[in-house]
Amino acid sequence: MPKIEINLKEKIDAIEFFQINVNSPTHFSFGTIANRQICMVRFTHGKHGGWAEIQAAKNVPDFNLEKWAEFFKIFLNMPITDAFNLLNKNHDIWNWDILELCEIALLDLAGKIIEKPAIEILGLNGKNPVPGVFCILQDNPERAAEMAQTALNKKLNSHLKIKIFGDNSLDIKIIKAVRKIIPENTFLIGDANYGYGKNINNIPNNLVLNLKTLHSEGLNACEDPANMPNELWKELQEKVGKLALIPDVPLRPSWTATKNLIPGMGRIYNIHPACTGSIFHTVKLAKKIQSFDAKLMIGDASLVGAACTVWQQLAIGFNAAWVEAIEKPEESDIFPSCILECSTVQLSTGKFGIKNLNPGFGLILDKEKLKKSADNYYCLKN
Numbered sequence: 613m614p615k616i617e618i619n620l621k622e623k624i625d626a627i628e629f630f631q632i633n634v635n636s637p638t639h640f641s642f643g644t645i646a647n648r649q650i651c652m653v654r655f656t657h658g659k660h661g662g663w664a665e666i667q668a669a670k671n672v673p674d675f676n677l678e679k680w681a682e683f684f685k686i687f688l689n690m691p692i693t694d695a696f697n698l699l700n701k702n703h704d705i706w707n708w709d710i711l712e713l714c715e716i717a718l719l720d721l722a723g724k725i726i727e728k729p730a731i732e733i734l735g736l737n738g739k740n741p742v743p744g745v746f747c748i749l750q751d752n753p754e755r756a757a758e759m760a761q762t763a764l765n766k767k768l769n770s771h772l773k774i775k776i777f778g779d780n781s782l783d784i785k786i787i788k789a790v791r792k793i794i795p796e797n798t799f800l801i802g803d804a805n806y807g808y809g810k811n812i813n814n815i816p817n818n819l820v821l822n823l824k825t826l827h828s829e830g831l832n833a834c835e836d837p838a839n840m841p842n843e844l845w846k847e848l849q850e851k852v853g854k855l856a857l858i859p860d861v862p863l864r865p866s867w868t869a870t871k872n873l874i875p876g877m878g879r880i881y882n883i884h885p886a887c888t889g890s891i892f893h894t895v896k897l898a899k900k901i902q903s904f905d906a907k908l909m910i911g912d913a914s915l916v917g918a919a920c921t922v923w924q925q926l927a928i929g930f931n932a933a934w935v936e937a938i939e940k941p942e943e944s945d946i947f948p949s950c951i952l953e954c955s956t957v958q959l960s961t962g963k964f965g966i967k968n969l970n971p972g973f974g975l976i977l978d979k980e981k982l983k984k985s986a987d988n989y990y991c992l993k994n
Contacts, residue, residue: 618722618733620692627688628654628661628979629681631988633673634916636943638749641777641807645914649675652918652947652982655687655717662721663975665919666713667886677988687714689994692722699890708865708889709913715891716922716973723972729955730922730973734895736929741965743934744924744958745801747773747912751782753789760793762942767962771799771934776834778807780822784829791830801833801858802826809838820851827855835882836860845877858882860911865889866897873897875904883930885923885937886913898930912936917947922973924956924964935964950982951975 630652638645649669655662669675687695695718699711723730746763750756756774763772772794776783783802790800808819823834835858840848842862849857857878863869866888873881881901888894901908910927913919915937923937938958941948955974957967968974983989 618693618696618726620722620725622657622725623689623691624655624657624687624695624721625689626656626991626993627681627684628656628992629677629988629990630654630982630986631668631675631677631990632916632944632946633987634914634944638914639751640749640775641805645670647671647673648914649673650916650944651677651680652986653684653713653717654979655714655721657692657721657725660721660724661979662717662719662724662972663918663977664713664717664720664922665915665917666709667914677990681990681992683710684714685992688992692718692725703865703867703889709886711889712886712891716919719891720922720972720975727971729969729971731925731929731969734891734926734929736895736926738929738931739966740928740931741959741961741963742910742924742927742932743770744768744938744962744964745771745773745912745934745936746938747775747803747936748790749775749914750786751775751777753782753785756786757789757793760790764794767958767960768938769795769798770962771801773801773803773835773936776802776804776807776826776831778804778809780825783826787826787829787831799832800830801835802831803835803860804837806836806839806861809840812838812840812844815840815844815848815851820848823848823852823855827852832856833858833880842872842874842877846874849876849878856880858909860884863887863897866893870897870900873900873904875906878906880907880909880933882909882911883932884911884913885915885919891926894926907933909933910935910937912938916940916944918975921954921956921975925966925973928956928964928966938964946985947982950978950985952978
């Protein structure tokens with residue numbers, strides 16, 4: 613694990629969980645998520661609290677928060693440095709999203725205790741604002757067009773992401789519907805979630821033809837078109853010409869990707885929240901990607917709360933091409949209504965920049981309001 617310049621004996625005295633149910637359906641090539649159970653988690657020491665966020669479940673309306681939260685008892689009364697070390701020891705055992713959640717909360721908590729911004733702890737130097745990207749997760753072209761207008765209304769028009777489904781006819785209809793709404797120079801990204809091929813061992817001609825057709829209809833980049841070895845990613849990028857490929861799943865988890873990624877797999881590499889397993893390793897991964905002279909971007913995990921500013925700050929620190937992890941009040945306004953202070957802000961240009969670089973990840977909330985507004989609340993303490 614990369615060396616952590618944190619040596620804190622302060623102990624975690626409580627962990628709080630705030631459940632927010634989001635009932636906005638999202639559509640993917642592998643199926644539909646009708647609802648998701650989001651959990652804001654707060655690791656505390658005294659007056660300080662470190663925030664993080666996770667999609668604890670999906671399509672589980674009767675989700676049992678208390679049962680799910682019991683796993684975190686192991687951290688109670690544990691010194692912060694020991695907690696970081698525990699995460700490192702369990703890289704090959706615990707789920708990536710759990711590892712990442714805990715590390716973010718601990719980074720936020722540690723930064724607040726030592727009064728140092730998390731991105732400075734991580735050694736990130738980027739300061740320039742980064743474009744925000746609105747993601748349209750719809751399989752209905754008319755609905756996709758309506759959401760494209762929502763993106764414009766939010767001044768998010770330099771880039772736009774749509775879901776595509778591996779059905780060339782449907783995907784073209786979605787591209788055309790969205791292109792009628794957005795400016796001509798908007799960079800349009802399509803995320804196929806492997807919809808155009810499962811476990812392929814060679815590049816079929818129809819895959820190349822389908823991707824070139826999507827490009828001719830107005831798609832600028834395609835994320836995860838098919839599941840294939842890294843060497844085939846490079847071959848496919850060479851064959852599809854001006855269409856930029858964006859590998860996503862090959863970057864999971866961050867420590868494996870740092871070892872296995874090769875240059876030329878795409879022109880842009882996607883670091884996806886909830887899938888890295890470690891922010892410290894993600895910093896190493898970002899450096900490797902940039903050593904390829906390639907761009908990187910920050911994806912989204914249908915985040916609606918605490919993790920959005922975290923990934924916006926990381927995007928800025930990495931000098932990323934864009935960030936998709938942005939607040940979604942149209943899906944749930946519970947968390948945004950409880951924010952008292954946040955280090956990042958959306959600018960009038962649609963970019964996200966640093967407003968005030970505060971200790972940790974800089975998020976301060978009206979905790980009591982969030983507790984009352986949340987669908988469920990649970991607290992672990994000594």
